[in-house]
Amino acid sequence: MVAEGEGALSRPGRPRPPDLLRLHEAIAGLFATQGDWRRAYHHLRSALDIARDGSLRDALTSSYNRRYLDERLYGPFTDRPPLGIALVDLDRFKRINDTYGHLVGDRVLRRVADLLQEELPPEAFCARYGGEEFVLWLPGVDAGHAIRIVDAARARVARHPWSELQPGLHVTISAGLAHEAGAPSSPERQLRSADCLLYAAKRAGRNKVAYHDAESTQLITHSE
Secondary structure, three states: OOOOOOOOOOOOOOOOHHHHHHHHHHHHHHHHHOOOHHHHHHHHHHHHHHHHHHHOEOOOOOOEOHHHHHHHHHOOOOOOOOEEEEEEEEOOHHHHHHHHOHHHHHHHHHHHHHHHHOOOOOOOEEEEEEOOEEEEEEEOOOHHHHHHHHHHHHHHHHHOOHHHOOOOOOOOEEEEEEEEOOOOOOHHHHHHHHHHHHHHHHHOOOOOEEEEOOOOEEEEOOOO
């Protein structure tokens, strides 16, 4: 389990990526001075991989960042259908910041990111879209499975013992899920559809998942 206040890239007992980056650079320099260019090249490549991964991670939550998401949205589309894209938003997050302060708000964001990333299927990922919004990218799953994944994430957040962080604190999320079973028109258009569905979940009272079935918009309704 990730320690409270820490992201997925800084688990206890594991060096942070910048430390590994400096280590590979130092080893590469050592081998270079010895004329061992093959080993120097190997460690430089490792340093570049770590640097690139760090540039695609959100500094606060260690989930993927908007840059990585944009690469998937606007770059060459490589995921085979089906594809689910969920836009997730923390409910009344401004109230959390106003009541408990921004430091607690940051810890909430980190914990929500951890909870969203739990139990994702292979090739799926979570990215911070901006502010208190996240995207779940769910390739290779049918609509029913995508709905279960997103609603399980919603339930994990709602049932998390937030009062252990601050007495009286309670956090929920709302989500809009857009799913394409055939060749998707474009991931960007799917995200816009997910955004509209998110607003439907918000209007219906929050702590809900909204999605389209064959004929209309559906809501998973809960009473936590």
